[in-house]
Amino acid sequence: MKSLMSILFLICIGISSLAHAELRSLRGSEVMNGDVPSENFRWEKDRKPLPRHFVQQPPIIPHSTKGYLITKEFNKCLDCHSWDRTADTGATKISITHFKTRGGTELTNVSPRRYFCQQCHVPQTDAKPLVGNTFQPAAGLVKK
Template identity: 50%
Template sequence: MKIKLLATALCALMLSAPSWSEQDEADNNVNNGGVSSLRGNVELDTQQDPGRIKQVQRDRPTMDREYVHQPPLIPHQIRHYKVDMDANKCLSCHSWKNASETGGTRISPTHYETRDGMTLSDVSPRRYFCLQCHVPQADAKPLVENDFKPVESLR
């Protein structure tokens, strides 16, 4: 009886072994399914050269907005600016207290309001981290073609 059971188990193992090797081979040859993305038509595990970092121009005039409620773009270099829980370099030029002396654009009054509409004497904690909405503009070409046009009233 034991020999019969052992023979059956051995046969089952031999019959299933080819499917295991086929699965291993299929796993090794995973591809992106023919989907082309911004990374190109490459395997998902392919490491590509990230390309050069785009250069942010040092100082430029204020840039026009493209849609209503668009946060203003930052028209200057911000490398090495400290914006964390302890300090916010942006406020040294853009706070209401300092803007007239430095020539920086004043922060919008909405940045002093809490989510409940209460006006504070300092920047609201939910608006403190400027770089969540405001970004410097690099001289970079679009990643994908588009036919976006600014809102008519902003032209």
């Protein structure tokens, strides 16, 4: 019993110290949670969908998603992008691929693996590159 109490005490101390520890990125900068103001970028205003630069690139979100709630019970993106709402909102329909399971079975609603939109889709910002980049769009996607 005494050893169990000692283990519980050590676990509580460890959890307490983690709660007060400052989170840092691998590059040493402080990690922040949620939508925070930044001097590194500003949210873009709504605009037309942006072009893609490589095959299978998820579309970039052409509007701010600041404050959008996506939980397992509610997805703000579906207010505009679900198939039954696009006629009213003018938003792009969710791709049919988002209704398939990993095994290829078609569902009547968005697949759980595609439900959290910002796993793949990101809002456009005016952020400056963190590192140099010489990427060129795929030749078949370049307008001539």
